[in-house]
Amino acid sequence: MSDYSPARPCRLENVPQWDIETDVAIVGFGAAGSCAAIEAREIGAEVEVFEVASEAGGSASWSGGEVYVGGSGGTSVQREANFTDTTEAFERYLMMAGGPAADAQRVALYAQSGVAHFEWLKAQGVPFKGTYLPGKWIEPTTDDTLLWSGNEQAWPFCEQATPAPRGHTAQFKGWGGGKVLMENLCARAETMGAKVHYGARTLCLIVDGEGAVQGLVVRLDGKPRFVRARRGVILCAGGFIANREMVTRFVPQALACKQQVTGGNDDGSGIRMGIGVGAATLNMQEFFATLPFFPPESLVKGIFINNRGQRFINEDTYHGRVAHYVLRQPEGRAWLLVDNAIFGRPVIEPNIDIAAVGESWEEVEQELGLPEGALQHTVEEFNRHAAQGEDPYFHKGADWLRPLNEPPFAAIAYSPEDTNFHAFTLGGLATRPSGEVLDADGQPVRGLYAAGRTACGLPRWGEGYSSGLSLGDSTFFGRQAGRQAAVQEP
Numbered sequence: 222m223s224d225y226s227p228a229r230p231c232r233l234e235n236v237p238q239w240d241i242e243t244d245v246a247i248v249g250f251g252a253a254g255s256c257a258a259i260e261a262r263e264i265g266a267e268v269e270v271f272e273v274a275s276e277a278g279g280s281a282s283w284s285g286g287e288v289y290v291g292g293s294g295g296t297s298v299q300r301e302a303n304f305t306d307t308t309e310a311f312e313r314y315l316m317m318a319g320g321p322a323a324d325a326q327r328v329a330l331y332a333q334s335g336v337a338h339f340e341w342l343k344a345q346g347v348p349f350k351g352t353y354l355p356g357k358w359i360e361p362t363t364d365d366t367l368l369w370s371g372n373e374q375a376w377p378f379c380e381q382a383t384p385a386p387r388g389h390t391a392q393f394k395g396w397g398g399g400k401v402l403m404e405n406l407c408a409r410a411e412t413m414g415a416k417v418h419y420g421a422r423t424l425c426l427i428v429d430g431e432g433a434v435q436g437l438v439v440r441l442d443g444k445p446r447f448v449r450a451r452r453g454v455i456l457c458a459g460g461f462i463a464n465r466e467m468v469t470r471f472v473p474q475a476l477a478c479k480q481q482v483t484g485g486n487d488d489g490s491g492i493r494m495g496i497g498v499g500a501a502t503l504n505m506q507e508f509f510a511t512l513p514f515f516p517p518e519s520l521v522k523g524i525f526i527n528n529r530g531q532r533f534i535n536e537d538t539y540h541g542r543v544a545h546y547v548l549r550q551p552e553g554r555a556w557l558l559v560d561n562a563i564f565g566r567p568v569i570e571p572n573i574d575i576a577a578v579g580e581s582w583e584e585v586e587q588e589l590g591l592p593e594g595a596l597q598h599t600v601e602e603f604n605r606h607a608a609q610g611e612d613p614y615f616h617k618g619a620d621w622l623r624p625l626n627e628p629p630f631a632a633i634a635y636s637p638e639d640t641n642f643h644a645f646t647l648g649g650l651a652t653r654p655s656g657e658v659l660d661a662d663g664q665p666v667r668g669l670y671a672a673g674r675t676a677c678g679l680p681r682w683g684e685g686y687s688s689g690l691s692l693g694d695s696t697f698f699g700r701q702a703g704r705q706a707a708v709q710e711p
């Protein structure tokens with residue numbers, strides 16, 4: 222068994238026999254894999270799925286189940302809650318969210334298809350209650366559907382893309398709607414005839430003399446089995462946050478985050494299999510990070526400062542964007558300053574360190590050991606403008622502006638060493654929106670497709686990420702890959 226490594230493909234001439242033959246072989250039965258299977262079966266292709274875990278769903282089944290969709294005038298839920306959402310605004314937002322490496326072709330396709338994709342998810346049996354939950358949340362604690370799940374209302378996003386809430390969460394009371402999302406998608410794939418092998422780790426791909434992917438080697442019942450995939454192999458094996466060696470090599474900044482956002486099998490095996498047959502990778506340095514500093518949402522009215530006593534962000538922006546800004550502060554140090562009126566223990570980290578408390582901001586400054594006057598000057602400037610409903614430095618929205626002037630005052634410690642930052646990876650194999658995996662010349666690697674976090678998809682920039690983008694991307698582009706593989710000539 223140790224003869225096989227994801228990064229070293231098996232040569233066709235070394236295949237002793239085909240143990241399994243199918244049209245489409247899918248690696249991983251999570252968000253992307255289940256949707257790829259449904260679409261490939263819809264077209265009539267034979268589908269076999271190989272899932273290393275003993276059950277279906279991948280990281281997606283541990284997730285919040287939030288899917289980022291909108292455009293085309295609005296989903297049924299957006300419209301019901303009196304929000305309109307144009308495709309243009311959705312596309313602009315997604316381009317901003319994708320950052321410097323945003324893929325305009327992929328973004329345009331997704332923006333045009335958001336509403337139809339939401340309807341498709343419902344048609345697969347995923348329940349959405351259809352109600353709107355106002356306020357600022359990480360995940361809904363109710364079974365409502367629609368919430369503001371990104372940077373839509375925050376500067377600079379709100380200036381360039383008309384804001385609309387686009388996080389659509391599968392119906393589930395409390396956190397963890399991903400379980401409902403995946404139970405339904407995976408059941409649908411199996412009902413449609415996809416054959417799923419559990420406890421089946423894909424070890425490597427099989428390539429012919431011309432570099433075309435012909436199948437894969439999988440460990441089944443403790444033995445290597447050789448799978449022929451006549452129309453193609455689709456890699457849907459998640460990202461690489463659980464592979465410390467890969468994280469150290471490609472995205473070392475993420476090591477500062479103590480908490481991996483994963484169901485456990487994001488070990489990069491899919492990406493390494495792609496690299497092994499000549500695929501290019503993109504954006505391997507990018508990662509989602511979060512610092513869940515609210516709820517309660519009153520904390521958003523506080524201000525973050527660094528160890529120079531200076532602010533560095535509009536605190537009403539998405540928590541993941543705040544996390545990236547904290548990570549790049551000098552020595553990675555940051556505190557959230559709050560007064561008595563807005564203080565509350567953060568729900569996710571109730572035991573977080575309160576680094577300083579005082580009856581004046583001067584006392585808090587001294588207790589933090591900051592240069593004399595630095596914090597006081599920052600608070601004075603903030604309070605002076607907040608009293609006018611303005612934030613000329615960072616453009617925080619007026620709803621979140623209020624002078625911090627009610628003692629006692631406190632500084633909540635928010636550095637990665639003080640609290641659990643959460644992370645998963647956003648880099649992966651280069652693909653077309655159709656899922657075709659590309660080599661270093663931008664040419665397709667024949668017989669190979671990828672989607673979800675194994676590919677570099679729609680979410681490409683930690684600073685621009687919004688909750689729901691990964692599941693939106695994985696489910697939608699998983700479908701594209703399933704269709705593209707299924708229509709290939711065997």
Ligand SMILES: Cc1cc2nc3c(=O)[nH]c(=O)nc-3n(C[C@H](O)[C@H](O)[C@H](O)COP(=O)(O)OP(=O)(O)OC[C@H]3O[C@@H](n4cnc5c(N)ncnc54)[C@H](O)[C@@H]3O)c2cc1C
Pocket residue numbers: 248249250251252253254271272273274277278279280281282283284285286287288289399421422423424457458459460482483484486487488490491645672673674675688689690691692693695
């Ligand atoms: C707690 C939590 C909350 C989250 N909340 C959200 C949210 O609300 N919205 C959102 O958009 N994203 C959310 N995410 C992130 C999201 O769940 C993932 O990014 C998403 O599931 C990626 O989909 P995927 O198909 O690429 O991977 P997965 O869903 O993880 O599926 C990959 C599958 O491949 C299998 N696999 C891996 N290697 C092999 C191998 N060699 N052979 C066979 N099988 C293999 C894995 O076991 C897994 O089942 C959350 C994640 C977590 C953990």
